[in-house]
């Protein structure tokens with residue numbers, strides 16, 4: 001709480017006194033702290049690949065380029081790190097557009113089963129590579145909903161790519177759709193993967209929060225997938241939650257209004 005005192009003198013009408021202004025700064029301070037943390041995270045996330053690129057180009061320059069084995073391997077590392085930076089910057093731009101409510105939602109009537117089948121098709125190659133079975137479970141009453149197809153595709157892609165990353169070969173990923181008691185569409189992505197420790201569950205939707213930084217970085221994650229998903233779902237007027245059990249699996253569920261309720265920005 002910040003208190004500011006301003007003296008007032010109005011001799012002509014015989015008033016002197018003080019105005020006290022009470023200002024709640026805790027919210028402001030919290031916001032400022034999270035902004036600082038965000039900038040520190042972004043800098044760190046960009047610095048790591050840049051440092052790798054620098055040392056590998058130096059190694060190439062000092063002779064590795066002529067080496068038939070090392071040369072292509074080092075170029076490969078540089079390519080991977082560059083791609084990681086592109087993914088990160090793309091995700092950051094997306095988040096900043098969502099934050100500033102710049103991107104308008106283009107809601108259209110969408111067939112839910114068709115949408116989930118399209119997601120399944122997009123990932124079928126990667127699923128086959130890991131021998132992961134995919135299932136779609138549609139509960140009675142689910143047909144169409146008014147939603148921004150690009151936005152919800154992005155949410156589903158982020159959730160499925162997490163499920164794929166953190167599920168060992170031979171597992172199962174299930175996409176589900178149901179209608180909740182209060183008449184919302186509920187979509188879920190469930191996997192039989194490694195799960196998330198209880199202590200991490202509260203922070204999992206935070207920007208750059210990762211259970212195991214080194215490992216998820218190696219799997220190509222930016223640490224922004226779930227926060228982007230949450231922003232898009234919130235822009236639709238829905239909510240998202242995650243349940244998980246170690247060594248058993250994870251299920252992420254999000255709700256969306258069935259009809260257009262006037263939400264206008266992603």
Ligand code: ADP
Pocket residue numbers: 158162163166191193194195196204209210211212216217220221222223224225226227250
């Ligand atoms: P990332 O790009 O690193 O996957 P996300 O924001 O999508 O970032 O996820 C944050 C973290 O949550 C991940 O780094 C991972 O530790 C954990 N996580 C997300 N989804 C799953 C899942 N289905 N199974 C296990 N861990 C998960």
